[in-house]
Amino acid sequence: MSHRNPSKTSEFAPTWYEKTAIQAPVCLDSGSLNDTYDVAIIGAGLAGLSAALHLAKAGSKVVLIEKFTIGQAASGRNGGFCTTGWACGDEDILKMVGPDQAQVLNELSEEGLRWMRERAFSKNYASCQPINGCLTLSLFASEELDISKQKLTKFIRGPRYKSGTLDLTAFHFHPLNFLRCLTLDCLAAGVSIQENCEVTKIRSVVDGKTDLSFGDNQAIKVTAAQIIITTGGTGGTRFSKLARLILPIQTFITVSDPMPEILAHHIPTDYAISDTRRAGNYFRKLPDGRLLWGMGISALSAPNHQKINTMATKDIAAHLPELAKDMRCANIKLAYAWSGTMGYARHFMPYVGQISKNMFCVTGFGGHGMNTAPIAGKVIAEALSGTSDRLEAFGSIPRQATFGTIGKMAAEIYYQASQMKDAFKERLA
Numbered sequence: 001m002s003h004r005n006p007s008k009t010s011e012f013a014p015t016w017y018e019k020t021a022i023q024a025p026v027c028l029d030s031g032s033l034n035d036t037y038d039v040a041i042i043g044a045g046l047a048g049l050s051a052a053l054h055l056a057k058a059g060s061k062v063v064l065i066e067k068f069t070i071g072q073a074a075s076g077r078n079g080g081f082c083t084t085g086w087a088c089g090d091e092d093i094l095k096m097v098g099p100d101q102a103q104v105l106n107e108l109s110e111e112g113l114r115w116m117r118e119r120a121f122s123k124n125y126a127s128c129q130p131i132n133g134c135l136t137l138s139l140f141a142s143e144e145l146d147i148s149k150q151k152l153t154k155f156i157r158g159p160r161y162k163s164g165t166l167d168l169t170a171f172h173f174h175p176l177n178f179l180r181c182l183t184l185d186c187l188a189a190g191v192s193i194q195e196n197c198e199v200t201k202i203r204s205v206v207d208g209k210t211d212l213s214f215g216d217n218q219a220i221k222v223t224a225a226q227i228i229i230t231t232g233g234t235g236g237t238r239f240s241k242l243a244r245l246i247l248p249i250q251t252f253i254t255v256s257d258p259m260p261e262i263l264a265h266h267i268p269t270d271y272a273i274s275d276t277r278r279a280g281n282y283f284r285k286l287p288d289g290r291l292l293w294g295m296g297i298s299a300l301s302a303p304n305h306q307k308i309n310t311m312a313t314k315d316i317a318a319h320l321p322e323l324a325k326d327m328r329c330a331n332i333k334l335a336y337a338w339s340g341t342m343g344y345a346r347h348f349m350p351y352v353g354q355i356s357k358n359m360f361c362v363t364g365f366g367g368h369g370m371n372t373a374p375i376a377g378k379v380i381a382e383a384l385s386g387t388s389d390r391l392e393a394f395g396s397i398p399r400q401a402t403f404g405t406i407g408k409m410a411a412e413i414y415y416q417a418s419q420m421k422d423a424f425k426e427r428l429a
Contacts, residue, residue, distance in 0.1 A: 050377030112375030
C-alpha cells in the first residue's frame with residue numbers, strides 16, 4: 001500500500017487541528033478486503049463518510065477508499081464553521097432552480113445542520129469541542145444587519161465593522177476530530193476503509209459491475225456494483241467528467257500563539273465570526289486561547305506558509321488594528337499556516353447524482369460544506385439503497401463546464417474583481 005510523503009506545500013502543512021487531534025482510527029489492512037462490494041466510495045471526506053455510514057446502516061456492503069489520510073484534505077483543515085445555507089446565495093439559487101426546488105434545497109441545508117449538531121454535541125463526539133453561535137459582520141453601512149455598530153462592541157472591537165447578525169443554530173468545532181469520530185462510526189457499521197490509496201483505474205466488467213484498482217502498482221482490486229465519487233478539490237481532477245465541472249480553489253488559514261487575555265479584550269465573545277464578502281474573513285477563538293484567522297480565495301496561487309503568515313499579519317492589522325498592535329507588543333506570532341483546496345462549481349452549487357452507468361458523484365461543496373456535504377451524502381445513500389429519492393432538487397442544478405486553465409484564470413479575475421468592488425463599496429459608506 002502506498003503511503004504519501006508529507007508535502008512541503010501549505011496545502012498539507014501541519015495544522016493546529018492535527019496537533020490537538022484525538023488518535024486516528026485504525027482502518028483495515030488491504031488483506032482484509034473482500035473481492036466484491038455493493039458500493040465503492042472514492043474519497044473519505046465528510047460527504048464520503050456520510051454516504052458510507054448511511055449505506056452501511058441500510059444494509060449495503062461498502063468500501064471507502066481515500067487517497068490521503070482521513071481529514072488531511074479540506075474536510076479536516078477548514079475553519080470549523082457549521083451554518084445553514086449553501087455557498088450560493090438564496091436569490092441565485094431561486095433563479096437557478098425555481099421556487100419549489102429552492103425550498104427543497106433550503107430544507108436539506110437545514111437538515112444537514114441538524115445532522116451535524118446531533119453528532120457534534122453528543123457524548124461520543126465530545127472531542128469536537130463544539131461551541132454554539134456564529135456572528136456575521138458587515139463592512140458596509142448599506143447592509144444594516146440586526147446588530148448595530150454601537151452594540152457590536154460587546155462582541156468585537158474592530159472599527160471597520162458596521163453591523164452584524166447572530167445565528168445561534170450554527171456552531172463551530174474541531175473538524176478533524178469530527179471526521180475521526182465519524183470514521184469510528186463507519187467502522188462500527190461495517191464499512192471497509194482504505195487510507196493512503198489512490199484509485200488509479202476504473203474498468204467496467206460483466207453484469208454491470210465495475211473493477212477498481214488502487215495501491216502500489218494497482219495491486220489491490222475490488223469489484224463494486226455502484227461507484228460514488230466524493231472527492232473534492234484535491235482529487236476530482238483524476239476523473240475527467242468531474243474535472244470539467246469542478247475547479248480547485250484555495251483558501252488560507254493561520255493560527256496564532258496562545259493569547260487568551262488579549263483575545264478576551266479585543267474579541268469578547270466565543271462565537272465564530274465571519275463577514276459578508278465573497279472572499280471575506282472568518283475567524284474564531286480556539287479552546288487553548290489562540291486565534292484562528294481565515295482569509296482569501298485563489299484559483300492560481302499556492303503560497304508557502306511564510307507567505308500566508310505575511311498575508312494574515314497584514315489582514316489582521318487591516319481589520320483589527322488594536323489587536324495587531326497588542327500582538328506585536330506581546331511578541332505573539334502566527335504559529336501555524338496552511339491552505340485548503342476546495343472544489344467549486346461555477347455557480348457555487350454542488351453536483352450530486354448520476355454521471356454514468358452505475359457511477360455517481362457527490363462533489364463541489366467549496367465555501368460551505370460542513371452542513372451540505374453530509375446531507376448530500378445521506379441523499380445519495382438513500383437513492384442507492386432505495387429508501388427514498390430526494391435527488392430531484394440536485395438534478396435541477398445545471399452542470400456547467402469550467403474550461404480548465406481558462407476557468408482558473410477567470411475565477412481568479414472574478415475574486416480579485418469582487419475584492420475591488422467590496423473595497424469601493426466600503427469606501428462609499
